[in-house]
Amino acid sequence: MYLGIDLGGINIAVGLVDDSYHIINKDSVPTGRTRSFEAIVKDMADLCRKIVEEAGYQISDVKCIGIGAPGTPDIKNKCVLYANNLIAFQNVNLETELQKYFPGMPVYLENDANAAAYGEILAGAAKDVDSAVIITLGTGVGGGIVIENKIQAGFRHTGAEIGHMVIEKDGAQCTCGRRGCFEAYSSATALIRQTAEIIKEYPDSIIHEMIGNDPSKISGKTAFLAAKQGDEAGQKIVDQYVAYLGEGVTNIVNILWPEAIVIGGGISKEGENLLAPLREYVHAHQYGRGSECSKIVAAELGNDAGIIGAAMLFKQAQ
Amino acid sequence: MYLGIDLGGINIAVGLVDDSYHIINKDSVPTGRTRSFEAIVKDMADLCRKIVEEAGYQISDVKCIGIGAPGTPDIKNKCVLYANNLIAFQNVNLETELQKYFPGMPVYLENDANAAAYGEILAGAAKDVDSAVIITLGTGVGGGIVIENKIQAGFRHTGAEIGHMVIEKDGAQCTCGRRGCFEAYSSATALIRQTAEIIKEYPDSIIHEMIGNDPSKISGKTAFLAAKQGDEAGQKIVDQYVAYLGEGVTNIVNILWPEAIVIGGGISKEGENLLAPLREYVHAHQYGRGSECSKIVAAELGNDAGIIGAAMLFKQAQ
Incomplete structure (x- = not known):
């Protein structure tokens, strides 16, 4: 033991x-x-x-x-x-x-x-593969790379700072000091910010009622819940979020071609509502589109x- | 043998x-x-x-x-x-x-x-390290990843498609079908395109004379040559090129933290004119700025x- x-x-x-x-x-x-x-x-x-x-x-x-x-x-x-x-x-x-x-x-x-x-690669969502990249969508965006069952962490041996990959040069300010990082678009924090911004353009969105007109009540679930109920603003927020997340995930696929991409963190609890459109986005954008892709799954083990x-x-x- | x-x-x-x-x-x-x-x-x-x-x-x-x-x-x-x-x-x-x-x-x-x-990792620019990412700036942008002396190529076992990492969402069209890829800004092809575009704004640039007013004579060297002679347009083109290249290289550093980044391909022949500002850019933008960085060197072995x-x-x- x-x-x-x-x-x-x-x-x-x-x-x-x-x-x-x-x-x-x-x-x-x-x-x-x-x-x-x-x-x-x-x-x-x-x-x-x-x-x-x-x-x-x-x-x-x-x-x-x-x-x-x-x-x-x-x-x-x-x-x-x-x-x-x-x-x-x-x-x-x-x-x-x-x-x-x-x-x-x-x-x-x-x-x-x-x-x-x-x-996750030993016992969770990636237990049937030897190589996977774990991307955790929480307050920030964290990462871990395991190749042939070995943790790959480079000379610094911190986590893989996947969240600090710029996907939009000169874009949104990131906590790391760069602008346009993956984290600045794909963390739960970013999703909450995007929700608050986009609902301003949709005065009839059900999101206003869901949050009691209090933007501080927006969570990472809000837009997904609204989209499930057919709300136009909710769907727009989810689509935009998936597109940003998809850009970052496609980048990782193109660079490393891991057998699996495991999505963890709070947002991953959306399950197939998140993963199905994400897979579609990545398959349509990866190098050699239409060819075999890394499998994209939700983390299973949580803490x-x-x-x-x-x-x-x-x-x-x- | x-x-x-x-x-x-x-x-x-x-x-x-x-x-x-x-x-x-x-x-x-x-x-x-x-x-x-x-x-x-x-x-x-x-x-x-x-x-x-x-x-x-x-x-x-x-x-x-x-x-x-x-x-x-x-x-x-x-x-x-x-x-x-x-x-x-x-x-x-x-x-x-x-x-x-x-x-x-x-x-x-x-x-x-x-x-x-x-x-390159056995006998060239990275021969003193075990882990390096090679980025080749030619007609396109190619890549190869070696970690602990093992080629890391993922389940497809093609090269690492580092050139097809989006650094500017919805940006310049790439040959791979995505928009805003690293390759669309950092290949020799992209540098030639950037040179042709920027000199239009600078009618007094010496580049017009260098190329005999024939844009088809622009090469990957043109802007570097002009910048060395103090030409404002040339310097602007080089600065912009280094910033794009720097975004992509910083992304790779943040994700993989390799001991070395080896820059190859035609553009790498600019040597320190390219590498010195590139290092400065990456050191200023990497996660945990100011801390130790991957060394950035030019490929040595060519073909x-x-x-x-x-x-x-x-x-x-x-």
Whole structure:
């Protein structure tokens, strides 16, 4: 058995995972991200011990601990070099720190987006392929690339910054400083902005009533819900969103030709309402249109992807 | 020793390559691309024998033959499935065909862009790194991705179609059918078009005289030459070209974080006149600006890259 830790800015989630990638037990505690790293590591260790014992096992039954952490990791030295969301984690060696609680326990580290991508390819939506790109549509647009079952993260070993691929030169301002990034059009944040803008042109749209005329109530679901009810504005917003998302996904297909593109994050919960038009867009625009395309599927594991991927990081080191 | 064949639509180039990636002897003959595949394979075999014997060796000194071919290869079965430029090569097994001349000789196949990228990482501009993306600025924009010394070509195993990444949604028409592709702004063809357009706004530009007022005399060098002489229009064209090229290169850096980006093709002969402003652009725009960036260098091997990469393909199969 293996322990996987998804260390986030909000929660520390820990799962006990078996050789079939099943989570035997899991739990989470708040990170308290402004605390010292020693306090956070102590909570990680306590939670590890708790979920193992709750499941009727002992720490000695655990072969290793894997951690998906935000920011920039030094994989080889098991160090978090820097994480924007965890201010005390500057050059912290997580193997050394966790071994204070679990002497001799092997520890593996990855960027959290890569660990989650790895989880999806091992046990989730991409489990039948060896190569996939995971694109997460949330507050931002995140990414992870796995080729022949190896996490591909380049020399920086952060996640693949797919969200920061410009698809419209000099376009919408992105948080990264560039203009026209994929993220600035395809994140949930961008969809909410697009919804607020487009409904202004449609005073009769049912969206105004849905949100009680309060633009702060617009979510990533609003336009999809309205479109399902035949609302013209809702359909226009969804079509435009799919076109932007489709440009970015087609770019990734043309560059990497992965066996699968896995769409995750909140927006992916729209399922076929999103994926069917997205597939149509990508198939119509990819290089050599009409020829075989990467399969495009929704992520299946949600937050469990990060836990399972982290637990199995030892396989990356083999 | 190893034989590398760069099978192109115009020429068949063959080189005899040693274990240090040096070309001992090389030669080429016209492809005659509309001929039967049997006639073309015979010329490939004759040329192989000729350059081996000219160098004072025998075919029995050659361990294997590698081929970089255009179009879509089936690597495992050594078949060219389809090649736009070689009309008779539909599902042709090059191992079977070449073994008619060289019984028992192992044959390896790759897409030509990938073979050339592999040559640069083995023996050229990227020889000190394990992971690089090669971007070729010619009539179009080609690409090859090598990660940890493995050619990464996805499920289609064509080249990486980096040129067909949209950087300006709904922008300039591309030959692939999409609008706003990197290739439509950063190929030599695009630079020539941009030069022709911009000089119309600058009646006093020295470019008019350089080309004898004949727009058909504009080449990929024209704007660079004029800019070097302080011409305002020339500088504007170069700045705009670098900005478009920089957007595409920054996208690739953000997605893959390769150790090196190698710029090849005709335009790369501008050397530091192109690379210095390109580096500045990418460093200023990459995710986490100011942090370490992929090194950006010019390809070194020219057409030899394809021969050397092809000759060494056996290493990919190991």
